Amino acid sequence: xxxxxxxxxxxxxxxxxxxLGSLDPSLTAxxxxxxxxxxxxxxxxxxxxxxSPRLRAMETARILNESLVLPVQIxxxxxxxxxxxxxxxTQADAKQLYPQLWSRNITxxxxxxxxGGESILDVVxxxxxxxxxxxxxxxxxxxxxxAHGFVAKTIRALARxxxxxxxxxxxxNGGMLTLENFELPTVDLETLRASLPxx
Numbered sequence: 001x002x003x004x005x006x007x008x009x010x011x012x013x014x015x016x017x018x019x020l021g022s023l024d025p026s027l028t029a030x031x032x033x034x035x036x037x038x039x040x041x042x043x044x045x046x047x048x049x050x051x052s053p054r055l056r057a058m059e060t061a062r063i064l065n066e067s068l069v070l071p072v073q074i075x076x077x078x079x080x081x082x083x084x085x086x087x088x089x090t091q092a093d094a095k096q097l098y099p100q101l102w103s104r105n106i107t108x109x110x111x112x113x114x115x116g117g118e119s120i121l122d123v124v125x126x127x128x129x130x131x132x133x134x135x136x137x138x139x140x141x142x143x144x145x146x147a148h149g150f151v152a153k154t155i156r157a158l159a160r161x162x163x164x165x166x167x168x169x170x171x172x173n174g175g176m177l178t179l180e181n182f183e184l185p186t187v188d189l190e191t192l193r194a195s196l197p198x199x
Contacts, residue, residue, distance in 0.1 A: 001134065001135055001139055001140065001141055001142075001143060001181075001182050001183075002043075002141075002142040002143065002178075002179070002180045002181065003134070003143050003145060003155075003179040003180075003182040004046070004142070004143065004144045004145065004176055004177070004178055004179070005145045005151075005152050005155055005156075005171070005176065005177040005179065006038065006060065006064070006144065006145065006146045006147070006174075006175070006176045006177075007147065007148060007149050007152050007171045007172065007173055007174065007175050007176075008027070008035075008052075008054070008056040008057045008059070008060040008146060008147070008173065008174075009027045009028075009030070009031025009032060009035040009056070009059070009060050009063075009173050009174045010027065010028050010030045010031035010034060010173040011025040011026065011027060011028060011031060011056050012025055012028055013025055013088070015030070018088055018089060018090050018093075019083045019086045019087050019088065019089055019090075019094070020080060020087070020088075020148075021080055021081055021082045021084075021086075021087045022054075022079070022080065023087055023088055024054055024055045025055065025056060026055055026056065026059055027056055027059045027060065031060070031173060031174070032059070032063065034173055035059070035060045035063035035064060035174060036063055037174065038064065038174050038175075038176060039063055039064045039066065039068075042064065042067075042068060042144070043142065043144075043178070045142050046068060046070055046142050046143070046144050047070070047138065047141035047142050047143065048070055048071050048072075048073060048138060048141060048144070049061055049064070049065055049068065049072045049143075049144045049145075049146070050072075050073045050074075050075050050078065050134065050143055050146070051072060051073070051074050051075070051145075051146045051147075052074075052075070052076075052078045052079045052080065052146065052147045052148060052151070053076055053079055054079055057078075057146045057147055057148065058074075058146075060146050061146040064144070064146065068144070070144070075130055075133075077126050077127060077129055077130025077133070078127065078130050078145060078147040078148070078151050079148070080147075080148035080151060081117070081122075081123045081148075081150040081151075082116070082117045082118045083107060083113070083117045083118070084113060084114035084115045084116035084117025085097075085098060085101070085114050085115045085116055085117070086098070086101075086107065086117065087117075094114075098114070098115075101114055101115070108120075108167060110193050110196055120196070121189065121193075123150060123151070123154055124154055124158070124189065124192065125189075127151055127154045127155060127158065128184065131155065131158065131184050132184060135183070149170060149173075152171040152177050153166060153169055153171065155177070155179070156169065156177055158184060158185070158192075159179050159182060159184070159185070161185045161187045161192065162195050163192055163193075163195045163196040163197075164195050164196075166196055166197070167197060
């Protein structure tokens with residue numbers, strides 16, 4: 001399977017550097033332009049379009065699919081990480097409003113999360129499940145996946161079986177990660193956890 005992972009275009013929360021998670025804003029004008037620019041540079045021979053259910057991903061996919069005209073599969077496994085009480089906040093807001101959580105660097109803990117949110121492990125498990133499903137459905141196909149920043153970095157780390165640059169690597173809004181001949185490695189979660197740098 002060839003997998004092309006797109007991060008949705010910009011939203012107001014991205015522009016203001018806020019935690020976005022399960023919030024569901026639409027694209028900004030800039031975000032729509034990012035999607036249009038990406039649409040002009042799609043890889044050839046795509047077979048299917050897989051999309052997160054979040055509005056920003058759906059809008060990006062709609063723009064990309066105007067010329068592709070691909071069958072669309074909406075998949076909840078690839079929704080953005082829910083960051084609980086931090087959603088909608090800037091880092092400065094989160095530090096001020098939730099100093100104890102912030103002091104624990106809670107968003108970078110493998111098995112812990114901000115109150116009401118998902119841990120890294122939670123996201124890894126559901127994204128890995130989604131990738132297993134894609135492999136079974138589209139084993140020899142070329143798939144375009146429109147999702148989110150945290151999802152993209154999770155997919156990349158899983159593909160490499162290496163989380164060592166997980167906190168520093170970032171896919172920009174309207175960017176695309178190319179994973180040709182993608183096969184999900186069989187690695188236990190404890191090995192993956194060991195490769196994650198300290199929070």
